[in-house]
Amino acid sequence: MADVSVHQTSEAAANPLDIIEEIVTANEWPFDRSAEEELVAQVPGRWCDYRIYFAWNEDMSALHFSCALDLKLPRHRRGVVTELLMLANEKLWLGHFDLSGDDGLPTFRHAVPLRGARGATVEQIEDLVDVALTECERFYPAFQYVVWGGKDPAEAVAAACLEPMGEA
Numbered sequence: 001m002a003d004v005s006v007h008q009t010s011e012a013a014a015n016p017l018d019i020i021e022e023i024v025t026a027n028e029w030p031f032d033r034s035a036e037e038e039l040v041a042q043v044p045g046r047w048c049d050y051r052i053y054f055a056w057n058e059d060m061s062a063l064h065f066s067c068a069l070d071l072k073l074p075r076h077r078r079g080v081v082t083e084l085l086m087l088a089n090e091k092l093w094l095g096h097f098d099l100s101g102d103d104g105l106p107t108f109r110h111a112v113p114l115r116g117a118r119g120a121t122v123e124q125i126e127d128l129v130d131v132a133l134t135e136c137e138r139f140y141p142a143f144q145y146v147v148w149g150g151k152d153p154a155e156a157v158a159a160a161c162l163e164p165m166g167e168a
Contacts, residue, residue: 014119016063017056023125043067045133047140052129061115067108067132068100069140077147078104084146084153088139091161094131097139106143108132 017039024031024041031041039054048070055064073081078099085106089096095110110128114120142156 015056015058016114016120016125017054019120019122019125020054023122023129043129043133045140046137047144050133050136052132061113061117063112063114063120065095065110065112065128065132066100067129067136069106069108069136069143071106071140071143071147073099073104073106073147075104080146080153081106081143084142084156087153087157088142088160091157092135095135097135106139108136 015036017033017037020039021031021033024039027043029041029043031039033039037056037058041052043050043052050070051068053066053068056062057064081099085097085099095108097106097108099105100107110132112120112124112128139157139160142153142160145151145156145159146153
């Protein structure tokens, strides 16, 4: 495997969870920070409450983020949901959806490398959460259509991606 490092030392990025804790507190979202490297919060959405999870890996200077949808999937529908995930992921610029291995919840995930930076900015964290919540809100009905409505994944994604025109 090729080595792409330049062998230049840089100071480690500051722990972004301190900024995240401030943002979560300012929004009055219930949260738990059980360790210096982890933070979990509950964020209200239009369709459900979302469980957002941040993990900081100092060795990699990387921030992992996930946003789980509160949607139980019957085991017999996971195959068709996997197709839905693939189609939804084609529409995303940042992050991706997958199924959480532990409980099979649809989850939006993204990681941010911060090596060489002094740390994450408030704007970066706000954008990260905003993108995740926007995509979860956009695709939540598609998951419902497929899981409980028996709809075709392509139809569900097409409906989720319709842009309304005009005013109602």
